[in-house]
Amino acid sequence: MNIHRKDQRKQSSRGEPPNFLGQHFIHNKKLLHEIVDRANVSITDTVLELGAGTGALTTVLNQRAGKVLAVEYDAKFVDILKRKTAQHPNTLIVHQDIMKIRLPKEKFLVVSNIPYAITTPIMKMLLNNPISGLQRGVIVMEKGAAKRFTSKFVKNSYVLAWRMWFDLRYVKEISRYHFSPPPRVDSAMIMISRKKEPVVPYKDHSAFLGLAQYALQEPYAPVEKALRGIFTAPQMKHLKRNLGMINETPIGSLTESQWGMVFKTMSQYVQRPLWPRAIKSRNPR
Template identity: 70%
Template sequence: MTKKTHKYSNKKLSRGEPPNFSGQHLMHNKRLLHEIVDRAKICKEDTVLELGAGKGALTTVLNERAGKVLAVEYDFKFVEVLKKKTAQSQNTKIIHQDIMKVHLPKEKFVVVSNIPFSITTPIMKMLLSNPLTCLQRGVIVMEKGAAKRFTSNFVKDPYIAAWKMWFDIQYVKVISRKNFSPPPRVDSAMITINRKPKPIVSYSDYVIFWGLADYVLKNPQISVDLALRGVFTPPQIKHLKRSLQIKNEISVATLSEQQWGLIFETMVKHVPKFRWPKIKKPY
């Protein structure tokens, strides 16, 4: 009989394995757990969303500090453990749900999580791709390679370019695989997320920006001149490069957040709407 595959990563699943379990490694270092919560600056005014709560090692630290904890877990066995551990904690709600189907809080919230490796990118898209959510900040532990990619100055994915218009995403530190059970094959890393006090692109324009980023980054290695053709005229590109202080040929993947903001502002002001790149679904 053919095994079912993971609906986000296409990896084969063993019988009885929940759809987001593959890649979930439970953290057991108590000092590290407290460091994560300290880094998130959790206080009694905070609503905290924890994705992939496991057996509650992080949950029980969070509910000592936060006003409300929403702990999401799919595995039934883990859910039972979570309920027992938090039975006396009235500020903690256990949500037995597939992470990718959970509804984000309608109130301002902080995300603090050790997320499953296999759905790292889908989780980040769910959290960051729509700036109109109520996410304020977060601390997330994830696979090291993904953390490096999300925080790199070399941006080849349009969704990462978009995230950086509204959120500051910083790489904090590597976390050894020895801190997890079962230990993963690779190390993890901690990142922080903070909503920018002033967005580079207005929230109301986020779908328009998505169209631009998706168009420009179809080939991240090509030059700015080539990437902008079809949206801007040659004279506009020449003028824009001067404004961007680009003298030599550089790839569009190396554009800074501020340069992306200037390109977008120039497009909105000087390019007819019929030439704006469109995108059907931005996330």
Template identity: 45%
Template sequence: MSKYHKNHREKLKKPSNFSAQHLLISKRLIHDMIDLARIGSTDTVLDIGAGTGALTVPLAEKAGHVLAIETDPAFVDKLLGKMKDSSNIRVKQYDFLEIPLPRNPFAVVANIPYSITTPIMGKLLECPGLPLQRAVLLVEMGAAKRFTAVPIQDPRILSWRMQYDIRLVRTVSPLHFAPPPQVDSAILTIHRRKKPLIAAPHQPKFKALAAYGLRDARQPLFAALSGVFTPPQMAKLVKVLRVDRELPIGRLNEEQWGTVFHTMLQHVPANRWPRLRKGAGSKPKKRK
């Protein structure tokens, strides 16, 4: 046994929030996910919630480096046992939400734990400077629909979608897992936009605008943003957007939100820009 294997066995910890994972057993689905990710020989790929290595090992046949992240010590032990002929796999027994992410460009291909889907997505997509290039994820169907919903109602998800193209590719039945979950799953693809709709330095300002505008996604555009744009400014904005002022604000697409934001920067005095109060979960307010 190598020194690397011994060190990892000595660091085994009790599993935390990755318990009750539904292991992927469909080889066809595994290969479909890897094909969707377009993994190349120089890519670094993360397998989050790697389980016993159903994705890890075939990923290693395509990628330059694979980082398998798993918290269950029994699964980690099995993963280490499968690494004998794979020098390009590293196994880390960590809670993904606590592990530092690569500083160089990377991809993710994973059957992620459903109980912490949104926190995982937040860690991957929240920071525009993170060098995530693309991801192919198996997630619970309800979550997949929420991340790709039209109209857009969640300002946090909207901010992700200004940086990444997120798509629900197809439904996956419970029969592809052991034990089978009680709900359908879905393949979700995520690709970094070649040209982000909001530049990284402007992300905090955009988040504040999105949170302010989407307080009620059913509100007409003119009413939702009346505290930001004056009536004459709003009249010009709807002409640029080519929409009716009565359009529910939640029906704006990502490109239109980009137009709203850049119009605000260009024509609205900074004292009228929305801002987020300090502290998690605080509601946005408009500057006086």
């Protein structure tokens, strides 16, 4: 799904939200089935679909899942969805702004072809809170975002925080020509799965985000420079020895386990009032 700027102006003038219309629907049936297969959807699963459109993916999901929560804002698509799923009592059509929904309280999967315009806000909604019910998922999104979320070199603090609790894997590129109408850029499929053992305890998610925000202000800065202000010189020496680092290692290249060690070292040796505090985003979009 995607949206062009001229569409945004038009839709805003009608009082409709700019990010949810002008969708690009997957028309390749083989691809739709592959998405559901990769998500390993079964009769015991509750599946959340964000931006259900006209139901191409919904009608594959509700053949396999125990419950499908299909979220769609556009009223004309909601009518189509309700007609298509009328014979499937396991499917609930949620007529709402994606960014205003409440995530299911029970354990759930997310399987979606999401709008390009709000890709990052949707991912934050799904992954920022590690104690949510999200277990795993398959999401089709704009290729550039998929690469950024799964890159070994991490530039964004929120992406780093997600990886303490979730594995994000780039699965494959998807040609724009599998969509109708074709978007301007190619898409990609990523898989999300909750780690069996979190790198950082769930209760420390806010404290870790504060560390990540502080450390990744300059992702290419050497580790020692990026963490200066948190650790004393002797603490830094101890940390670098444990990490097995060379002096010029960029902070953005640390592995998940190394980040776990940085946080553990901070927890053990740095007084709590000196920990960097997380700055909350004012605008969720």
